[in-house]
Amino acid sequence: MKKMNGILLLVLSAVLLLSACGQSKEAASSAGSTTVRIGLLKNVTHAPAFIALQNNYFQQQFGSNTKIEVTAFDNGADFATAIATNQIDLGYVGPGPVINQYLKSKNIKLIAGANNGGAVLVVRKDAGIQSVKDLVGKTVAVAAKGGTPDLSLRLLLQQQGLKVSMDTSGVQIVTRAPADTLVAMRQKEIDATLIAEPWGTQIIQEGSGTILVDWNKIPPKDGNYPLTVLVASDAFLKEHRDLAKKAVQANKQSIAFIQQNPEKAYPLISDELKQLTGKGMEPALIKAALDHLKLTEDITLEDIKEQAKASFDAGYLKVKEDELDFSSFLDLTLLNEVKKEK
Template sequence: MNARRVLATLALMALTAGTAACGGDTASGEGGSGGGTAATEVRLGFFPNITHATALVGVEKGLYQKDLGVPVKTSTFNAGPAAIEALFSGAIDATYIGPNPAINAWQKSKGKAIKIIAGAASGGVSLVVKPEIKTVEDLKGKKIATPQLGNTQDVALRYWLRSKGFKTDTKGGGDVHIVPQENAQTLQTFATGDIDGAWVPEPFASRLVLESGGKVLQDERDLWPNKQFVITHLIVRQDWAKAHPDLVKKLLQAHVEANKLINDDPEGAAQTANAAIQKLTQKPLKPEVLKSAFKNITFTNDPIASSLTASAQHAEEVGLLEPVDLNGIYDLKPLNEVLAAGGQQAVSDK
């Protein structure tokens, strides 16, 4: 089975599954099948992860409830496919999510299901390795983990290795052996020496360094123009957005307020986000991990559209995505109206 068929099969399995793949899905709000409830409430999804701090801070501070003026029901997910499944089914109206799940949702629905309406976070991804690995050349023959075959970090690692002259395949063969596994498992396998490194997002990158003596061999920010690339953005169901443009704009007002709060007081926002994570998972981040992870992420309303296009191209080049036309995936007009009203600079879909 070739790589594209493998990815297609995995995507289909994930989108038809009833629960999240990574450690189980937890929902803090009831779903529903869409339709009548959307006019009187907003159902928002996000992950209990530090890269989703915009949502964590916004919920914890009551910003969504304040600006939307209707009941806000939240659902948390631990995997992109589960969030997309909920969006497709009408169980949620909007969700914070990573770039590749949004690309896959756009492709699967032929551009009918979702729109990206704002950026949320940039950066926060690194290749962490054992101390004895000194250079890129030392990676030959080593085992490197990624969160999931074909996910954003998996594509980034494969493309980067390809640029360095290494060959990889979807079965873990090649010059560098890529091992897709859940991030929680990666913490264990790195500590026991079963893997030699991992290309992972925060806070897992910081945890590998601080808890298991790893070192950063490649900060992904250094591979992108201006050291910026999308790690989290906000998407909506197209039918919901068309029916309720007023709620979309109010949702974005809360979103912009949350990012401003984060950037005005990073330390306080980090504590707020961690308090939210504790409520949702009963597992807050250790203070040193929280500090390290938070400083590696930039919270921004800019979706950094050029990085999404480049990521899709990279996935195509490594054989993990069929060619996809992303034209029309963004609708940034409501966001730019909110930004203009607050005296902030407009963002672009290019």
């Protein structure tokens, strides 16, 4: 009996040892896992992000031991607040909101471009507008104050010697969400809009407006200005620089895929939009949006300075002009490394 008890004790010890080893490995695996929280906007101009998710470029780059959480925002201001307060790690946004947030918190880095341009100036067919100068006394809608289309509109008016005003002596600028802009144009509540695609094409297709200034004539730089960029928090870059670099690589892959396989990209972009908003988009509209922008991972400090100056002149940046220093905001070291490795 004693011998039998000894054998049982040995077996039990072995089972407990194997169980402990298994738990130890599982704990080690769990301890080594990472969650990357990606933010983006529910807009087709964020196509590189959509393709990176649909084609699993992020997951392939990060590895199977990394979990991805996606948060979709309605506007860039909410995105900028989220990344500054550590609610997300990296993601896609327009430069305007993060420029503003950077000046407040100094804890965000712009690490790559995604696309340039992508907005058009559409006028109501019966508004009697034949040129930009005809906008005097008219009401023009933009999606948000301080957003890239708003800044582009102000630069366009400035080029034509026009002023922004609250009365008919100048051009009145109002804010409308893109979907509301379509209705406002149809009901003659506004006379024009500088709006990102595909909303401009939708207005034209329904017959209520025409393009007055196409995307490749919109300032600054005739449409070659950053509309969507890839940013990361300082904390994420410090703790997971390797993963941030892989996000830059996934972004590059996505841009290349869209450029080389546009017909395959349209349904994928629509599928991601459907996941984010509950509604997809017709391929023709997605094509219109992508045809009216330049996909590129490249961006320069001059691009950022130009947009910041426009935002400052509009009164959106509450700092002194000599405080518009973005040398620490733009960090292209990861992008340059990715380019060298190709």
